Amino acid sequence: MRVLHILWLRQLKRYFRSRARIIGSLGQPLLFLLALGFGLGPMYKKAGGGSYLQFLAPGVIAMGVLFTAMFSGIEVIWDKQFGFLKETLVAPVSRLAIMVGRTLGGATVATVQGLIVLALSLIIGFRPASLGLFPLAMVFLFLIALLFTALGTALASVLDDMQGFQLIMNFLVMPLFFLSGALFPLNDAPGPLALLARIDPLCYGVDGLRGTLTGASQFPLGLDLAVLLLLTAAFLALGSRLFSRIQI
Amino acid sequence: MGDGTNIIEVENLSKSFGDFKAVDGITFQVKAGEIFAFLGPNGAGKTTTIKMLTTLLNPSGGRIRLDGHDAATDKDAVRRAFGIVFQDASLDDELTAWENMELHAVLYGVPSGELRTRVTEMLRFVDLVDRKDSLVKTFSGGMKRRLEIARGLLHKPKVLFLDEPTVGLDPQTRNHIWDYIQQLKRQEGITVFLTTHYMEEADRVAGRVAIIDHGKIVVQDTPGALKASTETASLEEAFIKLTGHGIRPEEASGGDRMRQMRKLWRR
Numbered sequence: 001m002r003v004l005h006i007l008w009l010r011q012l013k014r015y016f017r018s019r020a021r022i023i024g025s026l027g028q029p030l031l032f033l034l035a036l037g038f039g040l041g042p043m044y045k046k047a048g049g050g051s052y053l054q055f056l057a058p059g060v061i062a063m064g065v066l067f068t069a070m071f072s073g074i075e076v077i078w079d080k081q082f083g084f085l086k087e088t089l090v091a092p093v094s095r096l097a098i099m100v101g102r103t104l105g106g107a108t109v110a111t112v113q114g115l116i117v118l119a120l121s122l123i124i125g126f127r128p129a130s131l132g133l134f135p136l137a138m139v140f141l142f143l144i145a146l147l148f149t150a151l152g153t154a155l156a157s158v159l160d161d162m163q164g165f166q167l168i169m170n171f172l173v174m175p176l177f178f179l180s181g182a183l184f185p186l187n188d189a190p191g192p193l194a195l196l197a198r199i200d201p202l203c204y205g206v207d208g209l210r211g212t213l214t215g216a217s218q219f220p221l222g223l224d225l226a227v228l229l230l231l232t233a234a235f236l237a238l239g240s241r242l243f244s245r246i247q248i
Numbered sequence: 249m250g251d252g253t254n255i256i257e258v259e260n261l262s263k264s265f266g267d268f269k270a271v272d273g274i275t276f277q278v279k280a281g282e283i284f285a286f287l288g289p290n291g292a293g294k295t296t297t298i299k300m301l302t303t304l305l306n307p308s309g310g311r312i313r314l315d316g317h318d319a320a321t322d323k324d325a326v327r328r329a330f331g332i333v334f335q336d337a338s339l340d341d342e343l344t345a346w347e348n349m350e351l352h353a354v355l356y357g358v359p360s361g362e363l364r365t366r367v368t369e370m371l372r373f374v375d376l377v378d379r380k381d382s383l384v385k386t387f388s389g390g391m392k393r394r395l396e397i398a399r400g401l402l403h404k405p406k407v408l409f410l411d412e413p414t415v416g417l418d419p420q421t422r423n424h425i426w427d428y429i430q431q432l433k434r435q436e437g438i439t440v441f442l443t444t445h446y447m448e449e450a451d452r453v454a455g456r457v458a459i460i461d462h463g464k465i466v467v468q469d470t471p472g473a474l475k476a477s478t479e480t481a482s483l484e485e486a487f488i489k490l491t492g493h494g495i496r497p498e499e500a501s502g503g504d505r506m507r508q509m510r511k512l513w514r515r
Binding site for chain 1: 514
């Protein structure tokens with residue numbers, strides 16, 4: 001327990017100490033909210049979709065969480081290269097504890113990042129439909145964070161240096177985001193696109209977040225929750241399995 | 249010298265990466281309380297051996313016993329028995345000296361009640377108490393090394409591994425570090441297993457020396473006996489006589505490339 005706590009705390013300290021990273025990673029969500037929210041807003045309204053910002057904000061919040069979470073997971077590669085990982089791997093502690101501790105830390109950090117984006121979108125004009133479902137929205141936020149931190153950790157465990165990082169960004173993170181329905185409604189999307197979205201884990205995260213925050217969701221919230229829980233458990237298992245096999 | 253029992257016993261240890269035999273059937277023992285220097289040219293298999301001794305890498309063959317525990321089956325007992333200072337820094341730069349020490353103490357199960365006094369004591373030993381709340385990224389290379397030594401000793405290990413502990417440090421700091429290590433041996437009877445490229449340092453501190461080349465141990469003896477048998481005046485000459493004059497190829501590691509990347513990434 002002490003071990004989990006100290007590794008969790010380490011991730012938090014690292015996050016809150018690098019102000020530049022926090023601010024830097026807020027730039028992108030802010031740009032999406034402002035440029036797309038206001039740029040496409042009038043068109044979306046004309047097409048009968050209502051307020052685009054209302055639709056977009058949960059998607060951009062999920063994006064903030066996705067990026068931070070994946071990055072936290074991928075950070076394992078850095079620790080691998082810059083030695084700190086060795087310090088934890090020679091310690092008489094189970095690899096599982098190390099993996100879970102740092103993943104929980106990364107997920108907490110990503111959740112905080114999501115909350116900051118939520119606050120930004122409130123300033124810009126996003127209005128949640130009800131506060132009653134807010135605790136459930138928090139659950140969705142944390143599940144998205146945990147799922148993708150675990151996925152990042154799993155990937156980082158099998159990669160040796162940052163060469164693979166661009167690959168992950170362009171062929172995994174970006175598609176995960178663009179196909180998730182964060183930017184456009186999926187109910188009118190062409191068949192193949194809608195199908196791809198359905199196998200995108202983030203799709204259920206975005207949908208759950210949108211459902212709890214704005215009251216409009218594509219799938220039942222129970223389904224979103226079930227899919228996310230299942231996948232999070234699966235990725236955590238995969239991540240800890242790959243992590244415990246790391247040899248340096 | 250300690251009581252003469254072997255604290256490290258390595259038997260026929262090998263490690264292959266594909267076709268390449270990095271370590272090829274080495275056997276040696278280290279006695280409790282001695283300072284043992286493991287020397288060899290670049291790429292000879294030193295670091296691979298240390299990684300296997302410290303459970304970071306699984307051997308392809310052979311056996312390691314450290315403090316009576318088998319490194320293959322009883323990893324945690326082995327891990328508790330040693331402390332290590334790695335060749336490249338393994339501190340978290342974004343944490344303070346104190347936080348790095350605290351994290352180590354928790355990982356090694358130092359009881360909360362003792363944590364404060366133990367960490368303070370060790371920081372005092374390496375003269376870093378007054379810098380305990382500074383972020384490690386503000387430390388010089390020498391200070392980081394000292395902190396790593398303090399951290400490696402925090403859980404009172406029986407064996408301390410030092411993988412090139414003085415590389416890149418100025419002569420003052422190098423001297424300081426060897427003083428710490430000799431003081432430790434005298435006061436705590438700790439066993440030290442070290443690698444270094446500075447032969448005069450090995451000559452000065454080591455009770456016994458093993459020279460490894462192409463994955464095999466060429467010779468192991470006291471520095472004095474080595475010089476006598478090779479009819480050389482210094483350990484460095486003995487070393488060159490035994491391992492040849494050729495310069496060893498050294499690949500740029502992934503780490504070097506990454507260091508560049510990180511500079512770009514972290515604004």
